[in-house]
Amino acid sequence: MNVSSNRLLTTALVLLAMALLLPLNPNLRRRSDWRIELQNHQQLPTTASTASRALNWSDSFGDGTPDFLRLADPADQAAFRRWFTLIAEYQTIRSKSELPGEIIDCSSLLRYSYREALKQHNDSWFLTTGIEVSAPLGEIRAWHYPDTPLGAALFRVRPGGFEPSDITNGAFAQFADAKTLIEFNAHPVSRDVRNALPGDLLFFRQFGQSSPWHSMIVADVGPQARVVYHTGPDHGSPGELRRVLLSELLDFPQPQWRPVAQNPNFLGVYRWNILRGTP
Numbered sequence: 521m522n523v524s525s526n527r528l529l530t531t532a533l534v535l536l537a538m539a540l541l542l543p544l545n546p547n548l549r550r551r552s553d554w555r556i557e558l559q560n561h562q563q564l565p566t567t568a569s570t571a572s573r574a575l576n577w578s579d580s581f582g583d584g585t586p587d588f589l590r591l592a593d594p595a596d597q598a599a600f601r602r603w604f605t606l607i608a609e610y611q612t613i614r615s616k617s618e619l620p621g622e623i624i625d626c627s628s629l630l631r632y633s634y635r636e637a638l639k640q641h642n643d644s645w646f647l648t649t650g651i652e653v654s655a656p657l658g659e660i661r662a663w664h665y666p667d668t669p670l671g672a673a674l675f676r677v678r679p680g681g682f683e684p685s686d687i688t689n690g691a692f693a694q695f696a697d698a699k700t701l702i703e704f705n706a707h708p709v710s711r712d713v714r715n716a717l718p719g720d721l722l723f724f725r726q727f728g729q730s731s732p733w734h735s736m737i738v739a740d741v742g743p744q745a746r747v748v749y750h751t752g753p754d755h756g757s758p759g760e761l762r763r764v765l766l767s768e769l770l771d772f773p774q775p776q777w778r779p780v781a782q783n784p785n786f787l788g789v790y791r792w793n794i795l796r797g798t799p
Contacts, residue, residue, distance in 0.1 A: 576588050578682075579681045579682035581707075581793070581796055582681040583681070583704075583707060583793050584676045584679070584680060584681055584691070584793075585676065585682060585794060586686075588668065589794050590793070590795075590797055593661065595658070596661055598658070599658040599660045600719065600792075600795070601717065601719035601795075602658065603636070603660075604634060604719045604737070605737065606651075606657065607632070607633040607636050607637055607649075607651065608633040609763060610651050611629065612761045612762065619761075623750065624750070624758065624759075625750050626749050626750045627696070627698040627733075628750070629761070630737065631696065631701075635665055635674060637660075638663075638665035639665050640664040641657070673692035675692060675693055675694070675695070675700065675705055676691060676692055676696075676700075676704040677691065677692065679704065698723070698731075701735065702721075702733065702787070705793055706721060706790040707790060707791060708788050708789070709789045710789045711786070711788040712781060713738075713780070716738045716741060717741060717791075718738055718739060718740055719792070720737075720738045720789050720790065720791050721735055721792075722738065722788075722790075723735050723788065723790055724736075724779075724786055725787055727785070731752065734752070736748065737749065744765070745766035745767070746763060746764060747763075747769060748763050
């Protein structure tokens with residue numbers, strides 16, 4: 521066998537080894553597995569054996585959120601709430617130069633905090649975000665963004681219950697304004713703010729404004745109950761992030777911003793759909 525033949529044989533063996541090893545990498549397998557699973561879900565009847573291996577493509581609450589996104593485990597729900605509120609509050613202590621460029625109004629604060637809370641919080645994440653924590657907060661175990669069939673398109677932007685075809689038909693996107701977040705990504709809990717939990721949302725609709733939909737994040741409850749929000753651009757000003765005690769907000773000088781049932785501008789306490797778990 522000559523040198524040329526030896527090189528060809530060596531190349532062939534290397535390629536064969538790569539082909540055998542490649543499927544062992546879950547990051548490389550994941551996307552193709554979901555495409556196959558989606559095709560099977562649409563074309564083939566579900567059996568007991570396939571259901572045990574497949575993601576849950578149903579929508580138990582008919583709210584447009586697939587069950588494979590819901591955090592059914594109370595420990596996962598608690599971990600999400602801790603990360604979501606910490607990430608939001610952390611932005612309020614940063615200088616403007618340190619703020620992520622995408623945070624420019626109330627809905628962008630929600631999107632950023634929501635997305636980052638659902639990521640895996642490893643050394644790379646801390647280095648990228650610049651966020652510091654004094655103690656581990658625990659990790660969500662069900663899934664991490666963007667490792668779902670939706671990929672980066674995390675927010676629902678259309679009405680209707682979830683259908684498998686929504687994965688590719690534009691029903692989900694990376695961007696959603698405050699109105700879209702309240703209508704398709706969260707659900708009402710109460711008009712009594714005392715029923716809020718950390719990580720819940722307060723929504724307002726200020727009639728007559730060019731951008732009437734506004735949101736706040738409940739960062740804590742109890743004696744030190746507080747909210748975090750971005751004021752949004754106002755008359756040429758870029759606005760600012762604020763962290764306010766709930767007691768102060770209840771006595772806010774402008775009554776249209778008070779989170780009380782008597783205020784028609786207060787839409788109530790809302791909760792992310794992924795925290796509904798399963799029935």
